[in-house]
Amino acid sequence: MRQTIKSLAVLAVAGTAAFAAAPAVADDGPTLKAVKERGEVLCGVHQGRYGFAIADSQGKWKGLDVDFCRAVAAAVLGDSEKVKYMPLGSVQRFPALQSGEVDMLSRTTTITLTRDSALGLNFGPPTFYTGTGFMVRKSIGATKVDDLAGAAVCVFPGSTTEKNIAALFASKKMDYKPVVIESSKQLVGAYMSGRCDVLAMDQAGLPGHQQFDASNPADHMIIPGVYSKEPLGVGVRAGDDQWFDIIKWVTHVTFNAEEWGISSKNVDEMKASNDINIQRLLGVKGDLGAKLGLDKEWAYRVVKQVGNYGEIYDSNWGPPLNLERGINELWTKGGLMYGFPMK
Amino acid sequence: METKNKTDESIFYSNAFRSVAYQAVLFGLLTLLGWYLYSNVNENLARQGIATGWNFLTTSSGFDIGESVIRYDAGDTYGRALLVGFLNTLRVAVLGIVLATFLGVFMGVARVSSNWLLSTIASWYVEICRNVPVVLHVIFWGTVIHLLPAPKQAIIPFEGAFIMNRGVVMPFPVANDAYVWVGVALLVGIIGVVVLNKWAQRKRERTGEYIPTLWKGLGVLIAPPLLVWLAFGAPLVWDVPSLQGFNFKGGLQFSPELIALLVGITFYTGAFIAEIVRSGIQSVASGQIEAARALGLRPGFIMRYVTMPQALRVIVPPTTSQYLSLTKNSSLGVLIGYPDLVNIGNTTLNQTGQSVEAIAVMMMVYLSISIVISICMNIYNRVAAIKER
CATH class of the missing domain: 3.40.190.10 (Periplasmic binding protein-like II)
Structure with a gap:
């Protein structure tokens, strides 16, 4: 039967479900383990949407969704460039995530009840609000x-x-x-x-x-x-809490860094800050990283290599698109972006 | 069956037992494999927390479909949405098979024609169309249609018809109760033609007298529906399409997606059918045709009674395969947005997340359509096959 590529991708899910070994997977973070062994984060992105994910003429991906892939790679692997981007159509995206073809889905995906439950997925905090x-x-x-x-x-x-x-x-x-x-x-x-x-x-x-x-x-x-209402967030497979936590807290790092005035430019100086929150975040004090199965400097690298949420927003939605931040502002400035306590 | 070996009567050496036993073991293994796959799917889906079951078929879909032969809106169920997709697939497949057959037979006959221009055009058509992937055919025609003028500047080939980047619309008679009876009368006409031909054939076989049936047949075919239509007072009101707001309303409408898909798969499959027809005609030994000429048969007669019956034996089986692949190629409609079964199946599986079920539905439907086509063609093949007399 002649099928389109998309249907093949979907068939792959059915196939994977049919042939995958039945025994339950190990408890200790299968996704994190696989990512570390591979040395690459497999990230599902849009095939081409300006501001979210678009490959330039050199094949380098850029966009807000792309930056969250990079942030996760920076936190987990120490290098924001260690990402393999998988451009996915709107129909292929969930099967690709369910079948393990990608580790995370950062693809203008609206968080809905059905997707969270019936599709067997989990979503991190919204990274962008639109409609x-x-x-x-x-x-x-x-x-x-x-x-x-x-x-x-x-x-x-x-x-x-x-x-x-x-x-x-x-x-x-x-x-x-x-x-x-x-x-x-x-x-x-x-x-x-x-x-x-x-x-x-x-x-x-x-x-x-x-x-x-x-x-x-x-x-x-x-x-x-x-x-x-379209709250867009990063999706992961349900059942791997550790990986879900990493996605969730990497996102909060970008929100908190902006709120506390930490940017990619001043993050090194900020390490000397007297603020206990900043010290914890940047790994000067405490062991937040270890709780997620990561090292001390995970959040430092996210800010250093990718930037805080404001920097991410401006680099993708500044000129020539010039999209106003509106409800995507920090909560302190009347928006909806609210970093959770990192302690 | 009895064992030949009289010295060993053991049941294990019985041919009958062995053949049954082998089949039983094979059947058992296949069942086990099927059961293993089935339970594995269920277990893995459950472990990943993915919803399963067929309940989604009866829940409201919440999405609209661009074109449908039955009434459908977003409040209808996923089951009905899939039915719409199935009917759209069936529509494009049936139209495609009919058009590709006409095109293929014409081009196939043209290729063996002694007219240089005709045979050259036909061979160019075949070589170009069958050597370009069908995906490109479909996308090419999709692009061509988008380049047509907008509705307000539509091309008007004749009064009431419009060709534009929103497709083709033309006037269509408004439904009337009388048309049902006209249809019945047409059926009577078709039966009449068959009876007439049989009668003419018997008469020729008995007396040798040739009775031309073309014009008589046409009369028998058309007269009953025409009379019925006149008896009802010749009801005919044209539903003429008109531009209302953004688009044309009313009339008979063909969407650009349907046209692009139809033209794409028709041109592609037509080229293969042309080659099959050509090879069928050329497979008939030239001595047969020479013999027929020597008997003084007319060219039309030779084609109908000597060449075609023998050529059809060669033509029908591979044409069946072409019909099957045309039907399956219609799934390429997703690329240009034709709402066929795969298109709606994909949307369904994406909205519900139930890929295994949605894929299973699509596979079963394609399998069923293919089996029906195969059965019909096998029956036709039996009719067309040369009967030893």
């Missing part, structure tokens, strides 16, 4: 969602967006025609060529496509407002 947004050609004369009745909408299959727009249009008793294509290039291309009136996805993904994929960015506009 479903719509981009349209200015020429169609639509300025709000109510103007979109009867429109053809390009959307990724298997995404939360797909369900959000179904609910949104149904609640407004409006008709629409979904066009679902899994390949990011094909989907955005279909919108740009005029197959769809609307491109729907997490709103944060839209400015990149407007800036870089449109022949004339000024012909397009992003409809103001977001139409769902």
Whole structure:
């Protein structure tokens, strides 16, 4: 039977489930052990979304999701470059994680109850808050969602967006025609060529496509407002608590570092700080790393090699995308980013 | 069966016993393997905390589908969503098989034609289309359609029809109760044609008199539905598509995804069928045709009564394989966004996380479609095979 690559990936899960040996795995951190032996973190990322994960002309990956892969590699392996990126489609991503093809899924993935439970996954703290947004050609004369009745909408299959727009249009008793294509290039291309009136996805993904994929960015506009809650976070397989904890606390390191004023530039000086919180975080005092199965300097390396959350945000959403931080600000500045106590 | 060896009557040396025993052991091993795989899947899924079972089929899907031959919305179940996908697969497969057969037979006959232009075009078609991967065919046509003008600047081949980057729309008669009876009458017409042909054949075999049935047959075919339609007062209202808001509403609509997929797999498979038809025609010994000519048979007669019956023996079995691969190639629709079974199956497994079940559904459906096609073609093959008289 001729199948697409994606289906093969999915078949691989079925195959793995069928042939994997039945005995239960060892208790002492199988993922951490495998990562250390391999010397590489396998990280599932988006195939290409500006600001989250995109490979440049040299094949070097950049983006907010990518930086969390790098942060984990810095903490676990001591080098933020020891990451193997696996670009995954929206449909392949969960099977890839479930079957062990990747160690972590940092791929604009919305945390939902079903994914957390029925899919056998766990999610770290949200690394980005966004919501479903719509981009349209200015020429169609639509300025709000109510103007979109009867429109053809390009959307990724298997995404939360797909369900959000179904609910949104149904609640407004409006008709629409979904066009679902899994390949990011094909989907955005279909919108740009005029197959769809609307491109729907997490709103944060839209400015990149407007800036870089449109022949004339000024012909397009992003409809103001977001139409769902999309907390994006890093996913891991359920059942490996230690690895889950590492993902969780590496994320909190980036939040706390920003709150406490530690950046990649001043992290060495900050080691001399009198603040006990900073001393614990950077491994000057205490043994936080050992509790996660890591060394003393794990958090120091995250900040040194990747940066605090503010630095990560600015390097990916600064110019030319210029996406305002909004609710992705620290809680101290009116946002939702809240680092948990590291003690 | 009795053992030949009279000196040893032991049951272990009995052929009958042995054949049964071997099969029983093999069956047992296969069952054990199946059971092992099944329990292993369950155990591993349970250990990973992944939901299992078929309950998802009856829960609401929450996503919409671009085109469907049955009514469907986001409030319907995953089971119905998969049914929509199955029907979409079936639609493109049936249309593809019909179109590829016409194209293939035409090109195959053209390749052996003595007309230089015709045979050259046919051989170029075959060489280009069968040497390009089918994936590229599909993506190529998908791109071509996206390059067509927008709905407001649509190409209008005739009044009421529009060709654009949103597909092709054309007027279609509004449904009417009378059409059911017209359909029945058409069926009567088809039976009439079959009876007419049989009668003409008997008469020819008995008397040698040739009765041309083409025009008579056409009359028998068309007259009953036409009369029924007139008897109902010739009801005909065209549902003419019109541009409302962003898109055309009404009429008969073909989405760009359906067209791209259909054209892609038709061109690809048509090239293979053309080669099969050509090889079938060329497999008929030239002496047969010369003999038929010597008897004074007309060219059409030679094709129909001498060449084709022998060529079909060669043509039908490999064509079955082409039909099967066309059906399976239709799963490439996912690449361009045609909502076929694989497309919806993938979305389902991603929304529910139940990959094993979703894959199982897809495999069972493709297997069933393939088996049905095989059975139909085997029956046809038996009809087409030369009967020794």
